[in-house]
Amino acid sequence: MFTPIERFFSSGLRLSHLRLLVALADLKQVTKVAAAFNVTQPAVSKQIGEIEQALGAAVTERVGKAVFLTDVGAVLARRGREILRQVGLAQKDVASLVTGTAGRVTLGSVTAVPPSFISQSIMSFLTRAPAASVEFVEAPLDELLEMLRIGKIDLVLARARGKDDPTLVTETLYSEPFVFVSGPSHALANGRSVTVKDLKEFMWLVPQQGSPSYIALAHLMELEGLNIDDSCVESSCIALNVELMARGPFVSILPLSHATEYAARGRLSLMNTPSLTQLGEVVLYRRADLDSPAPLLLGECIREEAVSNLPGISSDLTG
Incomplete structure (x- = not known):
């Protein structure tokens, strides 16, 4: 005999539930969540009710106009964010296999990384994966790292190391003053x-x-x-x-x-x-759990360009 919680996780939980809870964690208002999903507020409230009824526990609490997640809701949102990221990666990988492409990679960079270095790295990648596609995003480092954490970006090039984060891996590519x-x-x-x-x-x-x-x-x-x-x-x-x-x-x-x-x-x-x-440092960031072939190949191309195509600039990868 399944408990209500076991039944919910075995057959009742839907990806739409996870998307809703993640959105509530980020936006904190039902009106904003409804607008984000292009649905009515009652539709959002109905889904919240479905989750709470199935679990037998509250996942939200209201404070004025704001909606906050309970401890139960926060756990579901945190785990759900990672599940949705993995589903997105699976979608990319399956699409690559079905369409015959080598995958899509999103590379982020701050403005101070040389465009010649970035372009050489991308061209090297596309030469080795001619059916792949690349999206490039330029933004401040804190925005890029947040996008990296939530899976919107695969790799980030920067001019400095951020705060220690066990979910991210950083490596110095080369030094340039x-x-x-x-x-x-x-x-x-x-x-x-x-x-x-x-x-x-x-x-x-x-x-x-x-x-x-x-x-x-x-x-x-x-x-x-x-x-x-x-x-x-x-x-x-x-x-x-x-x-x-x-x-x-x-x-x-x-x-x-x-x-x-x-x-x-x-x-x-x-x-x-x-x-x-x-x-002086030019740094490459990636998620510690990155395992998609296309982003890993682009990272390899970036490292190779750092070593071979920047004469006169020191690199800690050569020693």
């Missing part, structure tokens, strides 16, 4: 030695607050008794920053590979200033 740059006609773009204090009188283009590059730059300026917030434009769009430096008296920092590429085009000038080596 940030350098100080300006427009080619800037007053300090004459090759003479420049100190950080010499930059005080000029307008700054700084990365987004809270990003690893912003924190490193702010720390360096603080050591010199300077404040980068005095006169600055906050932007992580490298193309915009290059245009602003080409047109105005701005100074900024860029990865060495970005800086040398734009300098070769005559768009920027590298300042004769000590580089920011604490921003």
